[in-house]
């Protein structure tokens with residue numbers, strides 16, 4: 001998507017052909033800063049510290065982390081260690097494991113001497129595939145927005161509520177939940193997005209609002225607890241969120257607070273859609289509430305909040321009572337029964353085993369094998 005009118009991806013190989021460029025998302029929305037990564041450790045730090053974040057982008061970054069590791073040492077041991085280091089960076093997004101497995105499958109059979117060039121080729125292909133999958137999710141999602149608009153007699157605007165950031169910043173390009181929004185907006189549909197601020201790290205207020213603004217999509221930032229009120233008053237036509245891991249039966253892990261939005265949506269008859277590329281499906285799990293690992297992050301994300309002073313200086317301030325213990329859960333799981341539909345690159349399906357298998361029939365034979 002465009003930044004300052006320039007088409008931009010969230011990750012790329014620099015002109016030297018080896019180092020990896022990213023946008024430092026911890027600096028947004030106050031500064032648009034690019035960072036050059038040259039080592040495995042730098043990539044692991046970028047994922048852990050959330051300079052790059054969002055399930056698909058975490059996977060893409062990890063793929064390039066393998067490339068940078070192989071530059072130093074392409075042995076079997078080095079490949080295994082890089083895999084292990086990167087896999088440990090964040091636990092919930094399954095795209096991380098998926099991308100690392102893809103890299104291992106490609107590289108393991110090769111001799112160490114042949115690995116490096118192939119690693120860069122596979123990582124680049126993985127990024128291009130992500131862009132194509134998301135574009136396709138967008139195409140399948142647009143009719144849902146058109147239907148929402150038709151339901152209100154094509155009057156006014158189409159109000160979409162989203163949580164966290166599942167836009168292009170969370171992927172290589174286009175985004176998942178926001179891909180239909182961008183395509184609909186570009187096609188001239190009157191889309192407006194309610195953007196949950198998404199405490200504690202404010203991915204909605206800082207990232208989603210920023211990227212929608214860059215693309216000229218009308219939007220309004222709301223505090224995290226506003227969605228239910230808006231739904232009660234007919235101000236939300238549909239919700240679309242992303243996911244970090246979706247189980248084989250359609251349970252959905254996403255940023256903390258997503259579950260409460262789904263409950264409010266069901267109570268108010270508002271369609272609740274989840275957009276995901278197939279690498280986000282964990283075919284090995286069924287019960288998401290029981291089995292998806294939920295990341296708990298440093299409590300300072302909750303005790304402190306950062307923002308820009310009138311002087312332009314960006315500072316972090318303490319918002320909790322000194323000494324109050326905090327718990328910082330990063331994700332929650334929305335059970336499939338609360339999800340109206342899953343928007344994938346192959347189409348929209350019910351959030352159920354049968355729904356997913358109808359779009360991914362090849363999985364009928366391999367489910368339960370962990371492949």
Ligand SMILES: CSC[C@@H](O)[C@@H](O)C(=O)COP(=O)(O)O
Pocket residue numbers: 053054055056093163164165166167170171175176177203241242243244254255330
């Ligand atoms: C296409 S992104 C889907 C999810 O990864 C997104 O909604 C989300 O929860 C991101 O969490 P984050 O902690 O910012 O990595």
